[in-house]
Amino acid sequence: MNGRRVPLLRTGASVVVAEGADTALTLVTPFAAGSADRPFDDVPGPEGLLRVPYRGSSAQHPESRALRRAMERGVQLVWLFGVGPASYLPLFPVFVVGEEPGEGRFVVDPGVGQGFVAAGSPPDEHVRRYVVAQTRRRLHQPVFRATVMRAYASRCTVCSLRHERLLDAAHIVPDADPRGIASVRNGLAMCKIHHAAFDADILGIRPVADGVGVVEIRADLLEEKDGPMLLHGLQGHHRQPLRVTPIDEAERPARELLERRYEEFLSAG
Ligand SMILES: [Zn+2]
Known part of the structure; x- marks a missing residue:
């Protein structure tokens, strides 16, 4: 001025x-x-x-x-x-x-x-x-x-990839859903491939006790043979804990939302 x-x-x-x-x-x-x-x-x-x-x-x-x-x-x-x-x-x-x-x-x-x-x-x-x-x-x-992005230090929660251009803020419960609020507790930082796999119910997250989860890959994909992306990018994460979660517990995924989403993953599989 x-x-x-x-x-x-x-x-x-x-x-x-x-x-x-x-x-x-x-x-x-x-x-x-x-x-x-x-x-x-x-x-x-x-x-x-x-x-x-x-x-x-x-x-x-x-x-x-x-x-x-x-x-x-x-x-x-x-x-x-x-x-x-x-x-x-x-x-x-x-x-x-x-x-x-x-x-x-x-x-x-x-x-x-x-x-x-x-x-x-x-x-x-x-x-x-x-x-x-x-x-x-x-x-x-x-x-x-x-x-x-800030809560996950710009890293994929599944594979810890750190290139922000390749990362999305994924909703655990879709934002069209009335419960799909734009809160960090309904969010996960994910790279493009893991986000797409999560949305397609190819990759699920089983909630465990303390606000974090374990990755699961849909059973039929575990049987498939293909190139390195399938082997390392998907199968390799099966039963692995999430690699990156927010330091502040209050910003970690809400267990209730993860559970709801995991049930959908199971019923889609
Ligand atoms: Zn990833």
């Missing part, structure tokens, strides 16, 4: 305002270690846009006022989403497009409504579905991926 440095992040602040200004620049969602059943406390409203609660639980909190001014002025904000300790994923632009004083929250458009969706407008199912899907693509998926 006029050649001055403007910090977009400040310790303890969930809305950042430039010095001498009164309009929000940044919306911050801090990383919550271990709370992780749901990283998004955003409940989509009738039109599918996100809700964020008043800062400090008050409409008159300075941070809430700064968000209101951003709304009134149509300012573009940066949303910094915590994906680890001191680690943020930036999303830009996002807009504050409405306020619901009765519920104590603002309506935020993460750049998906583009003006054709009005906050609180009567739901048109097609539009709503589009907005929810775009939010998943623009916000939930990148946050999920960044969180999973």
Whole structure:
């Protein structure tokens, strides 16, 4: 701003305002270690846009006022989403497009409504579905991926391959499923081949006691003879424990989700 440095992040602040200004620049969602059943406390409203609660639980909190001014002025904000300790994923632009004083929250458009969706407008199912899907693509998926990659130190949980370009953040329970939440506890870092094998029920993970698991390869594949990929890439992992799991126990796969997925693997085999 006029050649001055403007910090977009400040310790303890969930809305950042430039010095001498009164309009929000940044919306911050801090990383919550271990709370992780749901990283998004955003409940989509009738039109599918996100809700964020008043800062400090008050409409008159300075941070809430700064968000209101951003709304009134149509300012573009940066949303910094915590994906680890001191680690943020930036999303830009996002807009504050409405306020619901009765519920104590603002309506935020993460750049998906583009003006054709009005906050609180009567739901048109097609539009709503589009907005929810775009939010998943623009916000939930990148946050999920960044969180999973950090928790697994960018390594495949099965084979420990370390090339991020060859890695996916796999869902244990698919994200189309209502339980398929974008939490790190529903995630596994996997290389492309192991992710595809996991999704195709060729590779399963049998949960064991402490939040980790053992790899199983579908029985008929164990009988096959083929090249080195089958031998080393799949058969070689049969009955081996997962090689990489998050250091923080609270970020390891939820046993309940692994169990559910493992049952599907068994019934598909
Ligand atoms: Zn792998």
